[in-house]
Amino acid sequence: MAYRITLIPGDGTGPEVVEAARRVLEATGVEFDWDVEEAGSDVMDKYGTPLPEAVLDSIRANKVALKGPITTPIGHGFRSVNVAIRKILDLYANIRPARSLAGVPNYRPGVDLVTVRENTEGLYAGIEHDVIPNEAAESIRIITRRGSERVVRFAFEYARANGRRQVTAVHKANILKATDGLFLRVAWEVAEEYSDIDFNDRIVDNMCMQLVQRPEEYDVLVAPNLYGDIVSDLCSGLVGGLGVAPGANIGAEIAVFEPVHGSAPKYTGLNKVNPMATILSGALMLRHLEETAAADRVNRAVAAVVAAGEQVTYDLKPTRDDPTAVGTREMANAIIAALD
Numbered sequence: 001m002a003y004r005i006t007l008i009p010g011d012g013t014g015p016e017v018v019e020a021a022r023r024v025l026e027a028t029g030v031e032f033d034w035d036v037e038e039a040g041s042d043v044m045d046k047y048g049t050p051l052p053e054a055v056l057d058s059i060r061a062n063k064v065a066l067k068g069p070i071t072t073p074i075g076h077g078f079r080s081v082n083v084a085i086r087k088i089l090d091l092y093a094n095i096r097p098a099r100s101l102a103g104v105p106n107y108r109p110g111v112d113l114v115t116v117r118e119n120t121e122g123l124y125a126g127i128e129h130d131v132i133p134n135e136a137a138e139s140i141r142i143i144t145r146r147g148s149e150r151v152v153r154f155a156f157e158y159a160r161a162n163g164r165r166q167v168t169a170v171h172k173a174n175i176l177k178a179t180d181g182l183f184l185r186v187a188w189e190v191a192e193e194y195s196d197i198d199f200n201d202r203i204v205d206n207m208c209m210q211l212v213q214r215p216e217e218y219d220v221l222v223a224p225n226l227y228g229d230i231v232s233d234l235c236s237g238l239v240g241g242l243g244v245a246p247g248a249n250i251g252a253e254i255a256v257f258e259p260v261h262g263s264a265p266k267y268t269g270l271n272k273v274n275p276m277a278t279i280l281s282g283a284l285m286l287r288h289l290e291e292t293a294a295a296d297r298v299n300r301a302v303a304a305v306v307a308a309g310e311q312v313t314y315d316l317k318p319t320r321d322d323p324t325a326v327g328t329r330e331m332a333n334a335i336i337a338a339l340d
């Protein structure tokens with residue numbers, strides 16, 4: 001029976017990378033019945049909102065979605081559709097794996113990190129306002145016991161289920177004693193229930209430095225929303241950049257899979273950007289659907305194409321203007337051809 005999946009192409013380069021991922025997923029032989037839903041700035045005129053209710057209804061009904069990036073106006077305009085989807089559907093854990101793959105420029109062996117980012121509260125609660133217009137503004141950061149406990153528990157369960165050895169809580173509790181202090185206390189409480197997994201904590205600035213210098217000492221990182229966002233991009237940078245970084249937003253019943261990267265608008269329609277992050281997000285989705293063999297085949301095919309270094313996009317070439325770089329479609333074709 002085909003899996004009914006909500007497919008959100010998104011905007012900017014989203015439709016190109018989502019189409020590439022759709023073709024690779026279908027080439028595994030697993031059957032999909034895609035429920036294609038439009039969201040983002042391009043649908044504002046048509047629906048009067050960048051996130052029509054039909055999109056949320058579709059995800060609620062199908063329980064699983066594959067999503068392309070969606071543009072958010074910077075410093076003005078509508079609030080992030082991506083954040084809204086996570087918050088409205090209570091997708092509280094954002095998993096962002098970063099693993100070294102041979103063939104990536106500046107290849108650094110031994111990086112195998114998973115960031116588990118709290119996805120519904122923190123500074124992304126979006127409670128902010130002008131105190132004096134153009135002079136002072138205020139943002140309210142929400143950290144709750146419930147939000148902290150469930151994401152830390154998720155990180156430990158993830159570690160256990162995936163044979164991981166250690167969880168590190170990332171925080172700034174030396175300065176933000178109330179909010180991050182609560183997150184950290186709860187993390188240590190939850191850790192007591194998981195004596196089989198090592199636990200430690202790091203202040204976020206030190207964490208960033210250590211991840212650059214000694215990433216092999218870390219394993220699963222769990223962090224409040226903003227630190228998780230920033231630290232996971234740093235981890236992506238360690239293994240080849242945003243073009244290679246997949247992600248999954250997980251709630252109690254619903255899961256939405258999407259690349260870490262944004263809509264890279266300057267490359268829209270150029271058949272240029274790397275589809276790998278979205279294809280690997282598709283592999284995470286296959287694993288979620290318990291299609292483990294198909295997920296492994298996709299991961300192996302991506303690794304083989306990257307290791308060969310020929311049919312890859314510009315970001316995986318030694319120099320950014322390498323004339324032998326191929327396009328989004330051609331890299332997807334090579335991955336399909338490499339499926340065993």
Ligand code: NAD
Nearest residue numbers: 068069070071072082242243260261262263264273274315
């Ligand atoms: P971005 O991730 O879109 O792009 C930053 C840079 O990373 C690009 O210029 C490019 O050099 C590189 N890059 C990104 N994706 C790539 C790919 N697939 N292949 C090769 N290189 C790639 O980040 P940005 O420019 O900060 O944001 C652009 C828009 O995307 C903003 O509106 C932002 O709000 C939005 N955004 C959306 C999501 C999401 O949908 N989940 C996530 C992050 C940013």
